[in-house]
Amino acid sequence: MVHENPLIGNSGLPHFDKIRPEHVRPAVDHVLQRCESLLQKLESDPQPEWNKLLVPLETIRRELHNTWSPIQHLIGVKNSPELREAYEASLPQIVSFSLRLSQSRAVYVGLKNMKEQPSFPSLSEAQKRIVEHLLLNAKLSGIELEGAAQERFNEISQKLSQLQTTYSNNVLDATKDFELIVKDKKDLAGIPANFLGMWAENYQTSRPGEKASAEAGPWRVTLDFPSYIPFLKYGDSRPLREKLYRAYISRASSGKFDNTKNIYDILRLRRELARLLGYKTYAEVSLAMKMAGAVNSVDRLLEDLAKVSTHKAHEELQELRAFAQTLGLKGDLQNWDIYYYLEKMRQKKFDFTDDELRPYFPLPRVLNGLFELLHTLFGIKVVARTDNFPRWHPDVSFYDVFDDRNQKIAGFYLDPYSRPAEKRGGAWMDSCLDRGQQDGQSVLPVAYLVCNGTPPVGNTPSLLSFDEVETLFHEFGHGLQHMLTRVDELEVAGINGIEWDAVELPSQFMENWCYQKSVIKNLTKHIQTGESLPDDLFRKIYEARTFNAANLMVRQLHFAMNDMELHHRFDPDGKVPVEEVSRRIAQKVCAIQPIPEDRSLCTFEHIFAGSYAAGYYSYKWAEVLSADAFSRFEEEGLDETTIARVGRDFRETVLALGGSQHPMDVFTRFRGRPPRPDALLKHNGLTGS
Template identity: 55%
Template sequence: FKALKENEGKNKIEPAQKRILEAAIRDAELSGVGLEGETKERFNQIQLELAELATKFSNNLLDATKAFKLKLTSKEEIDGLPSSCLSLAAQAARTEGEENATPEYGPWIITLDYPSYLPFMKYSNNRELREKLYKAFITRASTGNLDNNPLIERILDLRQQKATILDFDTYAQLSLARKMAPDVDAVEKLMEELRSVSYNAAEQDLEELKAFAQNDDLKQWDTTFWSQKQREAKFSFNEEELRPYFPLPQVLQGLFALAKRIFDVTITPADGEAPVWHEDVRYFQIANETGDIIAHFYLDPYSRPSEKRGGAWMNDCIGRAKMRKDGNVSTRLPVAYLICNQTPPVDDKPSLMTFSEVETLFHEFGHGLQHMLTKVNYAGAAGINNVEWDAVELPSQFMENWCYDQATLFGMAKHYQTGETLPEHYYQKLLAARNYMSGSGMLRQLHFSFLDLELHHRYQPGGEETPFQVRDRIAKTTTVMAPLPEDSFLCAFGHIFSGSYAAGYYSYKWAEVLSADAFAAFEEAGLEDEVAIAATGKRFRDTVLALGGSVHPMEVFKAFRGREPKTEPLLRHNGLLSIA
């Protein structure tokens, strides 16, 4: 640490090296490396206790979620539930010792696990049971020996102490020291621009929902149910209908064609050139405009529940770096892993994807592109390395936007048997469904973000307000249905109390603003103008994708866009500008 500090002012290093050095010093300082004596001892105690509290918070929440079971035995109680929900509920009942439970005849057990809870709230026609389940969900880990309330106060107190030791006024300032956002004011200004518009939209959403349900007295346990009904009535299609139009080989072709169109790179199979861990895994190579190979990636597309966790992700296998051997300098080329969990091919059917799986593939490929198209030769800042937390989702969310681009979508959405292109009416419904209740969805995320910042920036541990009173105050401007008096949401807010989003929950929205604004550059160039698209794509590749963590992300964004990010494109993409 001392050696790094001594080297800090010396200008004999390249900008990328300088940024790696600065990040290493900053991370060391924020880990308490420069502290001495009693202060160091106290800091280490705080770190240890915070780690223990985070684990306890998470375990309490897990145990409280598991503890609740709603047993259903009559047909009236399961009215409206789809077969997938009943299969899961019968399986839960068998796990609990009801060995004869079947999806048709029950008994059924509903739990507070999201895959069980959410479908019940969406589809159950039994309002009384929805209320019971909702109230159990919002009071998890708030009573008895699983109560997270005292943990919340202690965590916030210790974080404030930690910030003070490290010379920050608040924990939010400490958190932002590692982020792209310059300060709390900048984050709140951006969020307020989104809040003022989405609040009005959410009010409008609620009024429309009441009219649709023909009920002016909708409760919290009614909104998910009626919005599902309204969505079905408005868009009259479900994800399953679209699967035949998205066979994986065709989608990959479309994705690779898009990479060629906007970034001028050619992706071809390289199966057999590297060992794989399963016969389904594919290996590809990426060539630049002159035909030179610049990167490779593995694609492991299918679900294998017994040996592979769910979800989708990108991981770096090998990072780009400058290598010296026997006096010769060479560049080590990057290799990425892209992992998905799609339905495997069955009989003579290829893997047929839902539209949200297509979006997920584009998203992960965006992360992969930043890893693979980097031009930084220092591993510590190549690709996604050293990119600030609130900027790391920019390329991935940017790529998702292309799924809604007509040329891209129609280029890949072709029926796997007939070759027929996706009918236009489906495209229009996808566009409309994208913005269904988008004001409410945005306001919900802003509620979490404002609350997180308030607790880590203005809340005084042991002061006049409790964390729950802070929540109620923030809710006045960030919810259109006030939380119930017994709502103990904070006791389940794992992102900020046991995860890594403390004073960082805003990152989700911040990155959406960046990615929408980046995509807007292509819209402004003209999505039908191939020359302008190629030029804009080259600029994106030379900045966002090439520079990785070697330059501060605000400077990278300005190099691409010519200015700082604006919220207007995100509001427009969400169909919210008319409300503004």
């Protein structure tokens, strides 16, 4: 029954405690029927006025979002064969309606007429941006195509959606498909005890009824990142490091989860789609709605950063080789040795380990310190909800956000821990509810903040690595831009409508606070002694910030150059395989070269299953913006009073304006000038290289 379906007719927090796979298809059928009816009504008389054209469009988008968004979210955090089947069965209908909406000629004509009205200049800047964005988006959605061309465009869009879902599922399934069972503790020499506990728990969870312990095993190591990286960093067993490394870099590249054909199919279809739209390449399509604007602007940024960092990366690698030989390495340094000897070198140079730091970063304390920083910076208060709110897993918490007048302005879910059996890897922020109006009622923004941090073991809370702390701050930056928006128009509220290469600005900006002593002191409380992080440990963390920075830089440049090459210059019907493209770029910019078996493109979800196709460069583009934004705090002072003053400026510009203005205008309003790359190079220790 429709009224019993938790995915239908709900405009508040989703009923995650009631949603089941069998609800998906009836709910999607219902909401699409409802939205089609609303769209037909709008198309029958598309008046070129804001309230008569844009408000009904927003109603359609909100109703569709309220049903489909919880389903998409559950696919990421509570995946199951039943849910996946229901999702994949409904996905073509969703794609079809989305195309129908973006290709509505009546709406398109209404928008064009609206732009030509004498009253158009009197609209707010946000409203004008929305109209212009929708017109360009309609063009990129094939609105100007007719007959067979539009039919082919729609067919490609459907196929791409299905291929990208298959690609992502293959990565998840291939990651889950591998396990390394260790029964002899000698094979785990060098590895800190907390990881032995996690792997013993992994073993027990995967084999109900069998017993395992941190001390006696057995231990189950997986390719999930929080499980894989510790073994490569700390495991003395070189053969097992090699086995894990080879499994990791060849995931989803053979057998039943092979993504190789999917890569070529995706690239071919994207190229064909671009040509249908009148562009030469898919990169040109992608950049039509980005801040960079053109491929040569992206190429220039990436090449300029490579010139600064590649030579330094080779120097870093040579230093690592020499160091490894002093520790008795026989033969050449191999790729599965990199993490291991980097960790040894880092320990020697800076005399601390991740294992030494973790007890200072229990998640509850980190969250309290983060919330106090947000209060100082932006004048907001974060309060945990204690009622029985609907959640998808017992580990999930919910928080309300209040302003300085104690008015509730937003909320967010936090899902902090890794669950490899059902949750995809990585970390992300997504929209649960967007700020604005629905059915005459104000809607407060609500975010999903999802991480894959180290889970608690027994009665010990989650003890975060420093990387996991940075990741948490990063995702909160996205969440803050979503939650602290002052814009009510859906299309440009929060992170909506922001050019993709500027959307990482607030997230990367927040990471900088992890290197401020007063902030770190407040984030930390040793799980046993209750002490905050000692000054000498903070100093080492700060100095270690630029450790191996050039190799980290060129790694990201390699990803970004791969992405741009594949979507702009590569011929998927040619004789050069994609992995050769990747190797050629690596030879140009990287010090660490991929081994012949490397098939990492088969797991590059950002560009083949996510939103970063011909846009991975955005991380570096936004890093320039974020480092320069933070440098204003450094220039004006990091005392509490100055932080509060400049923080309010950041809130009233970058966080409040969202997509309502062009990101260059927003940045310039905050910084007083256009962005410069100097601060990024300085923060990475590459100035003068």
